[in-house]
Amino acid sequence: MNxxxxxxxxxxxxxxxxxxALDRADMEIRQGDFISIxxxxxxxxxxxxxxxxxxxxxxxxxxxYDGTDIxxxxxKELSAFRRRRVGFIFQQxxxxxxxxxxxxxxxxxxxxxRQPDRExxxxxxxxxxxxxxxxxxxxxxxxxxQQRVAIARALVAKPDIIFADEPTGNLDSKSGGxxxxxxxxxxxQMGKTLVIITHDSRIAHRADRQFVIMDGVVTEVLxxx
Ligand code: ADP
Numbered sequence: 001m002n003x004x005x006x007x008x009x010x011x012x013x014x015x016x017x018x019x020x021a022l023d024r025a026d027m028e029i030r031q032g033d034f035i036s037i038x039x040x041x042x043x044x045x046x047x048x049x050x051x052x053x054x055x056x057x058x059x060x061x062x063x064x065y066d067g068t069d070i071x072x073x074x075x076k077e078l079s080a081f082r083r084r085r086v087g088f089i090f091q092q093x094x095x096x097x098x099x100x101x102x103x104x105x106x107x108x109x110x111x112x113x114r115q116p117d118r119e120x121x122x123x124x125x126x127x128x129x130x131x132x133x134x135x136x137x138x139x140x141x142x143x144x145x146q147q148r149v150a151i152a153r154a155l156v157a158k159p160d161i162i163f164a165d166e167p168t169g170n171l172d173s174k175s176g177g178x179x180x181x182x183x184x185x186x187x188x189q190m191g192k193t194l195v196i197i198t199h200d201s202r203i204a205h206r207a208d209r210q211f212v213i214m215d216g217v218v219t220e221v222l223x224x225x
Contacts, residue, residue, distance in 0.1 A: 001066055001085070001160040001193065003029040003052065008061035010047050010216075021047040023216035024061065029195065031160065034187055036207035037197045037218070044216040045197040046165060052195065053163045054082045083112045087154030087192075089183075091166040093146045095138040095153075101125075101145075102134040105152045116156055124152045127189075128182055144175030151182060161193040162186075168203060180206060 010022040021044045029035060029052075039045050050056035051063065054070050062069055065085070070078060095104045102121070109116040125131045128148040130141075138146050147167065154162055164183065168176030180203060187194045198204050210222040 001031050003027075003161070003193075004062075004064045005052060006062045006064075008048075008051055008063060009059050010044075010051060010056070011059040020216045022051060022058075022218075025051075025218040027052070027211070027218065027220075029161075029193060031193055032187075032191050033193050033195075033209055034184070034207045035193075035195045035209045035211065036204040037195070037211045037213055038199060038201065038204040039197075039213035040199065043213045044218075045199075045213055047216075048213060048218065049163055049165055049195070049197050053086050053088065053161075054078055080112070083108060084157055085159050085161070087157070087159040087162040089147070089150055089154050089162060089164040089167045091169040093138070093143075093150045093170070095146055095149060097138055100135050100137060101130060101141065101149045101152075104138070104149055105134075105156055108153060108157050112157065120158070121152070121156060124155055127186065128152055142175065143171050144178055147171060147175075147179050148182060151179070151186070155186065155190075155192075159192075161195065164194070164196045166198055167196060168198075168200065176203075 005025050005027040008022060008025040012019045012021055037045055051058050057071055063071055105121055106116040125134055128151055130145055130148045133141060133145055168179055183194060186192060204210055208224045212219050212221050
């Protein structure tokens, strides 16, 4: 899947309180890319990630997935598109505390009125090293294990692209490194596109394409492929 952002902008407020959170971003993301977006707090990272993934609406500009302008879709159509084609990983894991790991992983499929592919779910759990933890509740798991459950949940609907918002921000450096290794392995083995926002340069430098955002202005600073 190819994603193209053209002159994508997001402006909050007006007059004195006007903030240009994203300033005419142009980006092209190709299937299989591993992209990092780095920038200080308040620079527009989350705004960019939300716009690229169809979670928000731009003030101006366009975003196409394989030529389809996703912000031209009706809200319901856009939600369905997101559920099926895009996976998300959050800093805070966002697991439901009363559900087991397996139920958390299956949740996006159930919300979409579908049954998870049991074999695929088991394969994901093995790949992520949580096969023996599927009946546990989130609080019975370490932070690193919780994030791996969240990664499996992001993958269960077989999306083409994974967006990760500071995926290691809540982890110590060892578990954070393990989670990054897993994400890279999944991207390599499954041919997924991976877009990560981070303020950690060690994580940013693992990506093949590195972007920096400052005051809403996005710049590509390194392209290794
Ligand atoms: P980052 O993720 O890099 O910390 P954000 O994308 O969250 O940055 O924010 C970029 C800028 O937009 C900041 O100045 C922030 O205060 C502003 N901003 C973000 N969301 C809103 C909002 N809902 N209303 C007003 N301003 C916002």
